[in-house]
Amino acid sequence: MSTDSIPPSSINGIYTDPNHPTGYRIVRVIDDFPTLVTLQDEPDGPIITCDGDVKTSGTATAITLDLSNKGGPKDIAATLGKDKLIFPDGNAWTKLGGVDGIYSDPFHPEGYRIVRIAEDGSKLNVTLQDKPDGKVILLEGERDGKGDYPIDFSPKGYHKTLAATVKDGKVVFEDGNAWVKL
DSSP: OOSSSSGGGGEEEEEEEEEEEEEEEEEOTTTSOOOOEESSSSSTTTTTEEEEEEEEEEEEEEEEEEGGGTTOOOOEEEEEEEEEEOOTTTTHHHHHEEOEEEEEEETTEEEEEEEEOOOOOSSEEEEEEESSSSSOOOEEEOOTTOOEEEOGGGGTTTEEEEEEEETTTTEEEESSOEEEEE
């Protein structure tokens, strides 16, 4: 399958895996930082982080994953297609579109924010980590009457709730901070 010169950065995102339909796969490649894949097979299952290595050759982009942390192979390769990671056995992870994705926070450039919206739009779920060795924190906001998502930041150590608006590939907060989708 031709990837038509898909840039490696377009590999960033949240993916579904048909072998684990209630789970997720998150692929994150940011400049000088290592490629990380975070996955969960089932909603109550363990969250596992695996290393990856992205390489581009000509018009093809591939990622080699070390899935040994979850009992899988140490060096399985997948090819980046349009909104898919395609594996040699025929399995393909499909990238989610819309609001769901990986965001950067200018106040925590080494960290990440994973944003997922409930199917009915009622809740915004955020998984964040401020730095590579930092604590992973889960936050949630319920949509209010104005269409914003007030998010309780107390699990992060802040004693306030900030309203977030989702638009144009950004999560914009009332204090002026804006997370940009990668």
